[in-house]
Amino acid sequence: MSENLLEIRNLTKNFGSVTALNNISLDIKTNEMFALLGPSGCGKTTLLRIIAGFEYPDSGQVLMNQSDLLAIPTRTRPVNLMFQSYALFPHMDVFSNISYGLTNTSLSKEEISKQTFEIIEKIGLQEHVKKKPNQLSGGQQQRVALARAIARKPKILLLDEPLSALDKKIRQEMQVELKRIQHEFGITFIIVTHDQDEAISLANRIAVFNKGEIKQISSPQELYENPTNEFVANFIGDGNLLKAVSTGNGFQHPSLGEIVVSHNSGSGKQISILIRPENISLVKASDGAGEITDSVFAGSRKNITIKLRTNEIVRVYADKSASLEIGDRVNLSFKPQDVRVF
Ligand SMILES: Nc1ncnc2c1ncn2[C@@H]1O[C@H](COP(=O)(O)OP(=O)(O)OP(=O)(O)O)[C@@H](O)[C@H]1O
Ligand SMILES: [Mg+2]
CATH class of the missing domain: 2.40.50.140 (Nucleic acid-binding proteins)
Known part of the structure; x- marks a missing residue:
């Protein structure tokens, strides 16, 4: 078993009187496809935003490779958050949307171009390089957003409901595609969903959340066959x-x-x-x-x-x-x- 990449320890986050996360702890291993699953409002996005650096917890720790991730400024964290609305730049073509992520790095223009074409090829967007986002299907836009999010080779990619805007058939294709891309790039994925079928078909482990607490962390099969409490029994399958x-x-x-x-x-x-x-x-x-x-x-x-x-x-x-x-x-x-x- 590979070692822990991310360790979340006793994390609590309140918004006024709302407890979004209540003393949660979990470990994520290198190269995992890890899903956060739970009903609306249970704290999934809040956890991603804390890992990405857009929120700060009231208490608790987040460690990456045993060192304090919360001490690293948002911009330089080896983590990238892909939002639900892909937020592609409408006036830029596919190539520029993807290479944008590399522009503020020390890379030369030639190197940026080379790396961008490598990603475009791996994600299968070769035919669309010069198109603008409004000339792409939903699934293709999704791929561009994904390519842009992994361009800087983050250690962890956080995906918040990445497939929820797609219709069912494209969604299923993209689930297979996400797994392939995760494997090919060797990046740890933490994916948020409230769709249990999606979590089950994508993830190697799932944390089931309810009301800011983790109810169980297991493989999909274990959650289905051996739920440890009534909430999970009801929620899964x-x-x-x-x-x-x-x-x-x-x-x-x-x-x-x-x-x-x-x-x-x-x-x-x-x-x-x-x-x-x-x-x-x-x-x-x-x-x-x-x-x-x-x-x-x-x-x-x-x-x-x-x-x-x-x-x-x-x-x-x-x-x-x-x-x-x-x-x-x-x-x-x-x-x-x-x-x-x-
Ligand atoms: N900035 C904020 N200010 C106040 N309350 C917030 C804020 N962000 C989140 N909350 C509250 O914290 C709780 C958890 O929200 P969060 O967005 O993490 O839920 P979620 O699990 O992602 O839900 P969904 O599946 O609907 O996206 C909710 O009750 C939400 O209203
Ligand atoms: Mg959310």
């Missing part, structure tokens, strides 16, 4: 969160009955259980635990909605050929190891 009572060696649910599953909740406590839709099997039974209230064809599967006797709603992904119809009563089965308890 489709899930069924049901209320149950712990029994010491499992739980009791009024519709699903008693299930043996190891957890540390003690006995007699109100708990929440998470079961993913793909981990539930359905068997028709006239006295079944629930009734099918909706069944939707979804290409490779059927999305089934069930209402339990408790009135709780459960979603299940069933085989597309399953003969399950609205109004059928069904029993639900699942493996104890697929149940998470909170």
